[in-house]
Amino acid sequence: MLAIKVPKRKAERVRRRLLELGVLARGYSIKREGDFVLFPVTERVEGFELVESEFKESRKRPHSYREVVDVPAKLRPLLPSSFDIIGDIAIIELPEELVPHGRAIGEAILKVHRHIKAVFAKGSAVSGEYRVRELMHLAGERRTETIHRENGIRLKLDVARVYFSPRLATERMRVFKMAKRGEVVLDMFAGVGPYSILLAKKADVVFACDINPWAVKYLEENRRLNRRENVIPILGDVRKISGRLKADRVIMNLPKFARDFLREAIASTRRGGVVHYYGFSHESDLFGMHEKAILKAAGELGREVKILGRRKVRPYAPRQFNIAVDFRVL
Ligand SMILES: C[S@@+](CC[C@H](N)C(=O)[O-])C[C@H]1O[C@@H](n2cnc3c(N)ncnc32)[C@H](O)[C@@H]1O
Incomplete structure (x- = not known):
């Protein structure tokens, strides 16, 4: 097959150049001959001398x-x-x-x-x-239907019909580690249940609400699949149930609109309970506007809050981040 013969000292530079040009023949081992290296190529490359040579098929599996x-x-x-x-x-x-x-x-x-x-x-x-x-x-x-495994649980879902991001697995584990045994949890925007099913391992009961009927269908399946009978799926707008139940821990994973649901979250939190709030921010003001909204909503309900922690969860767009703020409601 076609090959390029270059002195050994130039080999690495040439290899990179051939990769850049996309002309390195895949699936063959590069060969040494004395002080020269031979690269198998798919076509003539300007600036290099071509030779004809035999190459062994490489058994190395590509990584990417x-x-x-x-x-x-x-x-x-x-x-x-x-x-x-x-x-x-x-x-x-x-x-x-x-x-x-x-x-x-x-x-x-x-x-x-x-x-x-x-x-x-x-x-x-x-x-x-x-x-x-x-x-x-x-x-x-x-x-588009599949079963995803994360944090020791199985989640059945349809990627075309429900929201799911595998990039939040570490964040969910972080919240799980903060949770205490015997809690009442409210997962306001539960999706197919990645927080609810995980937290149900420690909680007494998890109320898991979502407005998307497909999400609740999979949530019900995931409750069975993981044998978490203490997860209570609720189909509908969370505004209809908030305030009517009191939780020790409230999850607000709807970063785009969570600010509009702060009153509902605080009204559903027991004195001493914790809210995990998520939002999107520009890097120039990661937490300021979100914390202002949290304090305002609490003030309107005559409650006090104490910020427990704030962090960047993941990049979301250029110079924008998915952020989290944990706060206690007093
Ligand atoms: C960003 S997804 C998060 C899903 C899940 N917590 C997760 O981590 O995969 C937000 C979810 O909130 C649901 N949702 C949006 N507005 C809602 C509302 N007013 N009441 C209840 N659920 C709502 C959406 O259907 C969606 O499944």
Whole structure:
């Protein structure tokens, strides 16, 4: 096959250049001959002398889909370095220029990650009351239901019909570690139950509310799947139940609109109880406006609050963060 022969001392620089150009033949071992190194290539490369040589097929498995994907060399720098994996489904965010190559990217992901059975691209931002996004099928099965494992629990869900982010697993474990045995928990925006099912391991009872009927359907299944009979799924607008029950711990995982539900959260918290509040912020004011809203809502209800902690949970957009504020209601 076609090859490029270069002195050993230049080999690393040339290897990087060939990768950049996307002309290094995949699946073959690079070869040494005395003081020279031979690279198998797929086409003639300007500035290098070509030779003909035999290469052994390499058995090394690629680590990233980027090593095997077939896209034009000039687009390679745009290939995302990561994507979300929910159960056995991959969801990738593609820049516009790569959308016409979606199928090749999907196939490459399936080839490298054998446990992934379906690949989708994000077709829109998360939007609407249910916080779901459009998805475009790229490769593999046309299936959107899966079972995701995190923090020792199993979560059945449909990635096209409900909100779910695997990137919050560490945050959920952090809240779980703060929780005490025997608590009453209110998960105001429960989704398919990643907080509720986890916290139910310690809590007496978890009231898990969501307005999306699909989320509550999966929440009910997940309660059975994980044998957590102390999770009580509630379908509907949380405004209808807030204040009518009192919890020791309240989870407000609706970062886009949580500020509008602060009165409901505080009214549903027992004296001494804790609220885990989530929001989105620009890096120039990560916590100020959220804490102001918390103090204002508490003041309107004649309650006092004590901020227990604040942190960045994850980046959300350029210079914007998903943040969390924990506060005690007195
Ligand atoms: C960002 S998702 C969080 C889901 C879940 N806590 C998680 O971590 O995966 C917010 C959820 O709130 C639900 N929701 C939005 N408005 C609501 C409301 N007024 N009452 C109850 N649930 C609501 C949405 O359907 C969505 O499932």
